[in-house]
Amino acid sequence: MIKKRIPIEDGDYYLTPDGYRCFTEQYHLKRGYCCESGCRHCPYGFDKKTNTQKK
Known part of the structure; x- marks a missing residue:
């Protein structure tokens, strides 16, 4: 997978x-x-504990 750069905008982090x-x-x-x-x-x-992802 090629990861692209995502520009950071208001509301993306705190x-x-x-x-x-x-x-x-x-x-x-x-x-x-x-x-x-x-x-x-x-x-x-x-879920990091079970290493699974909800579908």
């Missing part, structure tokens, strides 16, 4: 209290696929 970027559901949907990293706002339903 900063956590620790200063990390946390990508929102909006960004994940714009990206178009699940990275299987267990992202907090994953709209694709990936």
Whole structure:
């Protein structure tokens, strides 16, 4: 899979209290696929504990 660059726009992420970027559901949907990293706002339903994704 060739990964394309997705431009960051308002609402794509927020900063956590620790200063990390946390990508929102909006960004994940714009990206178009699940990275299987267990992202907090994953709209694709990936569960890192079971390594499965909801269909």
